[in-house]
Amino acid sequence: MKNLRRKTILNRNIMDVRHVLAEMKDFLLLWISQSLSGLGSAMTGYALVIWSYSQKGSALMSAMLMVCSYTPYVLFSIFAGALSDKWDKKKTMLVCDTAAALTTVITLILLQRNSLAVWHLYLLNAVNGLMNTIQQPASEVAVTQILPKKYYQKVGGMRYFASSLNQILTPLIATAILGLAGMKYVIAFDLITFVIAFLSLAFLIRIPKPEQETADDGETLLQSVRKGIGYLKKERGIFDLILFLAAINLVASIYEAAFPAMLLSRNGGSEKTLGLVNTVIAVSTFFGSILASVMKEPRSRVRVICNTLLFSMSFENFLLAFGTTPLIWCIGGFLGWVPIPLMSTNLDVIMRLHIPENMQGRVYSVRNSLQYFTIPLGFFLGGFLVDNVFEPVMAMQDEAGILVRMFGEGKGSGAAFLFFIIAFAGIGVCLYFRHDKHIWKLEKGSFHEDNPDRR
Numbered sequence: 001m002k003n004l005r006r007k008t009i010l011n012r013n014i015m016d017v018r019h020v021l022a023e024m025k026d027f028l029l030l031w032i033s034q035s036l037s038g039l040g041s042a043m044t045g046y047a048l049v050i051w052s053y054s055q056k057g058s059a060l061m062s063a064m065l066m067v068c069s070y071t072p073y074v075l076f077s078i079f080a081g082a083l084s085d086k087w088d089k090k091k092t093m094l095v096c097d098t099a100a101a102l103t104t105v106i107t108l109i110l111l112q113r114n115s116l117a118v119w120h121l122y123l124l125n126a127v128n129g130l131m132n133t134i135q136q137p138a139s140e141v142a143v144t145q146i147l148p149k150k151y152y153q154k155v156g157g158m159r160y161f162a163s164s165l166n167q168i169l170t171p172l173i174a175t176a177i178l179g180l181a182g183m184k185y186v187i188a189f190d191l192i193t194f195v196i197a198f199l200s201l202a203f204l205i206r207i208p209k210p211e212q213e214t215a216d217d218g219e220t221l222l223q224s225v226r227k228g229i230g231y232l233k234k235e236r237g238i239f240d241l242i243l244f245l246a247a248i249n250l251v252a253s254i255y256e257a258a259f260p261a262m263l264l265s266r267n268g269g270s271e272k273t274l275g276l277v278n279t280v281i282a283v284s285t286f287f288g289s290i291l292a293s294v295m296k297e298p299r300s301r302v303r304v305i306c307n308t309l310l311f312s313m314s315f316e317n318f319l320l321a322f323g324t325t326p327l328i329w330c331i332g333g334f335l336g337w338v339p340i341p342l343m344s345t346n347l348d349v350i351m352r353l354h355i356p357e358n359m360q361g362r363v364y365s366v367r368n369s370l371q372y373f374t375i376p377l378g379f380f381l382g383g384f385l386v387d388n389v390f391e392p393v394m395a396m397q398d399e400a401g402i403l404v405r406m407f408g409e410g411k412g413s414g415a416a417f418l419f420f421i422i423a424f425a426g427i428g429v430c431l432y433f434r435h436d437k438h439i440w441k442l443e444k445g446s447f448h449e450d451n452p453d454r455r
Helices: 002-023 025-056 059-086 089-112 118-146 149-180 183-203 221-234 236-265 271-294 301-322 326-337 340-354 357-372 374-395 402-407 413-434 437-443
Strands: none
Touching: 002 025, 025 059, 025 089, 025 118, 025 149, 025 183, 059 118, 059 221, 059 357, 059 374, 089 118, 089 183, 118 357, 149 183, 149 271, 149 340, 221 236, 221 357, 236 271, 236 301, 236 340, 236 357, 236 374, 236 413, 236 437, 271 326, 271 340, 301 326, 301 340, 301 402, 301 413, 301 437, 340 357, 357 374, 374 402, 374 413, 402 413
16 A cells, blocks of 8 residues: 555656656756856856966956956946847847857867967957847846746756856866867867757747737837836836845955955965865855755745845855955855855846836846946956055054954955955945835735736
């Protein structure tokens, strides 16, 4: 009798799994193929940073590769979503992926002819950044269209899982291929993953068109942009949530600018230490993404967002400020990043639940411009503060002074002092927006609750 019951339960579980896989088939194909292509692109980007640094020996010139990639995203995101809402999502993604792949082919050709220069990469990265700017809102809306609402929580964790796994694998695989075969084979791997993703999207994945028109055919681009901005003016909860993340991004990018300066300069720090802490951070986001995928839906998503960011901003920055050994810095990195996938997953669910599908492209694009414009500002501010404020202040301190006792002495102590300051800045931002009544109203309902026909 017991064996029969166990067999019945097993069969039921198998049927449940089959049902879930059938409902998520299109998303899983899209997720796996795009994640694989993302790994190839990340490997090429990582290898090109190493190549550019070996050519000129300039950290600034290498960093400009990221600046060129990110600038189009900040400048043109507000228009990209309006275009995305007008265009077919699958065709938009295919065209953008193809254009990005062509830049990789051009890089390979220039490399084979021994004529590749750093300025070529700046231009090609700018084109890549523009394609990503257009593709990203189309991809976000496509996920909403192919995925039943009940899987939003798990999918947020799965997407962060893929991102963190790529973060771990990229330096390992890229370094191995570079050492064994050279740059050309890294780029070849990237192109192979592109072909797999392109063919999967073109022939295996069905992205249904929404019942409502995605955008008025007679609507101009500027009118579409105004609609996206107008939506946020009316939806103060979503707007204030975006401002919250913009403020967090400002603090986080100051952290990113100061992070290598401290770990490379401080006593006990080195390139190996920086690599070790970065690896721990990647592993922590990987672990956090697994938690986000398996955890039940929380009663309050807003509370999860506020509390995870508060935890991250406080513990990591304080441990980096006061820590003097790689072990403490690794613990700080782990505690700071393990809750981020939980935050990101719940933020993603709130956005999908509250923004109508026919407005998501436009709203996501406005969100990208508002939420991410603080990142380059934070990078500049962080570098300026370390070099021109905090390091000089620490250099003037007496050996017995309180600041020296707190943050140590020598190069890197100023960066540690800055981490202490931005810990309080991060806490202040979290506490301020935690009391924002408009954000808490997002708990009361969603767009899809008003549309019961939504899957």
